Amino acid sequence: MKDLVFDFISKYISLTEDERNAILSTDLFQSVKKGTVLLREGQKSKESYFVLKGCIRVYYIKDGEEKTTAFCTEMDAFTPHCVINKTPSEYFISCVEDTTLTVSNSEMEAEINSKFPKFEIMCRMLSEELLAKQRIDFDEFKTSSPEQRYLNLLQKRPDLIQRVPQHQLASYLGIKPQSLSRLRSRILEKSKE
Amino acid sequence: MKDLVFDFISKYISLTEDERNAILSTDLFQSVKKGTVLLREGQKSKESYFVLKGCIRVYYIKDGEEKTTAFCTEMDAFTPHCVINKTPSEYFISCVEDTTLTVSNSEMEAEINSKFPKFEIMCRMLSEELLAKQRIDFDEFKTSSPEQRYLNLLQKRPDLIQRVPQHQLASYLGIKPQSLSRLRSRILEKSKE
DNA sequence: TAAAATCGTTCACTTAAGTGAAGAAATGAT
DNA sequence: ATCATTTCTTCACTTAAGTGAACGATTTTA
Numbered sequence: 010m011k012d013l014v015f016d017f018i019s020k021y022i023s024l025t026e027d028e029r030n031a032i033l034s035t036d037l038f039q040s041v042k043k044g045t046v047l048l049r050e051g052q053k054s055k056e057s058y059f060v061l062k063g064c065i066r067v068y069y070i071k072d073g074e075e076k077t078t079a080f081c082t083e084m085d086a087f088t089p090h091c092v093i094n095k096t097p098s099e100y101f102i103s104c105v106e107d108t109t110l111t112v113s114n115s116e117m118e119a120e121i122n123s124k125f126p127k128f129e130i131m132c133r134m135l136s137e138e139l140l141a142k143q144r145i146d147f148d149e150f151k152t153s154s155p156e157q158r159y160l161n162l163l164q165k166r167p168d169l170i171q172r173v174p175q176h177q178l179a180s181y182l183g184i185k186p187q188s189l190s191r192l193r194s195r196i197l198e199k200s201k202e
Numbered sequence: 203m204k205d206l207v208f209d210f211i212s213k214y215i216s217l218t219e220d221e222r223n224a225i226l227s228t229d230l231f232q233s234v235k236k237g238t239v240l241l242r243e244g245q246k247s248k249e250s251y252f253v254l255k256g257c258i259r260v261y262y263i264k265d266g267e268e269k270t271t272a273f274c275t276e277m278d279a280f281t282p283h284c285v286i287n288k289t290p291s292e293y294f295i296s297c298v299e300d301t302t303l304t305v306s307n308s309e310m311e312a313e314i315n316s317k318f319p320k321f322e323i324m325c326r327m328l329s330e331e332l333l334a335k336q337r338i339d340f341d342e343f344k345t346s347s348p349e350q351r352y353l354n355l356l357q358k359r360p361d362l363i364q365r366v367p368q369h370q371l372a373s374y375l376g377i378k379p380q381s382l383s384r385l386r387s388r389i390l391e392k393s394k395e
Numbered sequence: 396t397a398a399a400a401t402c403g404t405t406c407a408c409t410t411a412a413g414t415g416a417a418g419a420a421a422t423g424a425t
Numbered sequence: 426a427t428c429a430t431t432t433c434t435t436c437a438c439t440t441a442a443g444t445g446a447a448c449g450a451t452t453t454t455a
Contacts, residue, residue: 069345078341093334100341126319133326140333141286147340148271148293151376152262154443155412175433183344188412190434195411347413348442368403381442383404388441 010109011038013061017084021131028125035121037111041104047112048089048102055114057088063108064172068180069100077177080105080169086135105173155184156192203302204231206254210277214324221318228314230304234297240305241282241295248307250281256301257365261373262293270370273298273362279328298366348377349385 011033018024038061041047048054050070058065060081067079067087078100081087091098092115122129150158159182163170170178176186184192204226211217231254234240241247243263251258253274260272260280271293274280284291285308315322343351352375356363363371369379377385
């Protein structure tokens, strides 16, 4: 399982024995049960996540309703806004499934980065990449209809539709659960013809 | 005008005389006329932008229609996806107004970063910050209606509504120009009551 | 300055999403 | 195993966005 982290890192930089050990000595790995809440609204956290197995979900509670805005699955990294901004969190993060992930705190990261400048480079590359990728996702969202977004998701992350409850998917697609249900049956009708 | 860049940088790191000169020697600054296209679909570019004055616009052309997805104004940085990914660009970037900006290419950035590790740190901080901020914007977009998005924009970037054509704003809000027009008159009616 | 092109608004109509309610199905708890 | 809760779907109705067209108003360009 720990190899997955090193596989991931190797996409950006190559590590010496020392550097590998520095990471392993930090006791990053956690296994959490389905339903566990990792971060709550209002909380001040310094923790970043990297999902090895399972699925975590980012959601707001507005007018008593859950609004899901992100799912992180295998090999997804997530640093909450509150960590960067040092403000109370605007949202919750919880586990959709039993999940294995790394949890790193920002002070520890800063320490490793200053000890091994290579990590600084990796973090820069990774966040630049994620920024650009997220912008494309945002662009696709803006320029397509709910139905197109659903079909797009079916292409790009077919697993999500299986492993995640419909009503959570709905707000992820920017619509209500009833609309997702209707939209799905509309698509089904079309494909029959 | 060049001071603006150093004001911006000073939010992240402090510079020595040497470092300032390294930047100034790179001949980064450009003034471009309204309507100039900085990047075209299909093009392979290595250029990143930082707007000092004016406004640039990111847009796709799908089915012969322009779909605007971003506006960068004073103090906004933008690195196109194609620069990070080394693929042909999916979108166009052009100037909404006469614009003064810095244009830096990724090779030059890499050189400066390796010469002055401080810059590497700044780039990491900046892209982490933009990533987190953009995620919040995306979340807001997903969880609100076109009307709420418009009112939100009116709060956060009131200048945009003045300086940008309505039909470009419309796709930025994820709707058609006619819908934006209708939505605006609906809001006007409400405020009269 | 005159003609042409672009832009913003309005209208009538169509399509799809929001809402509230109801019921079936699946899930979780005791 | 049963009861309770949650989840998903369906329905009728409301609201708002998409579409195509028309018409000034503005801007561009020749």
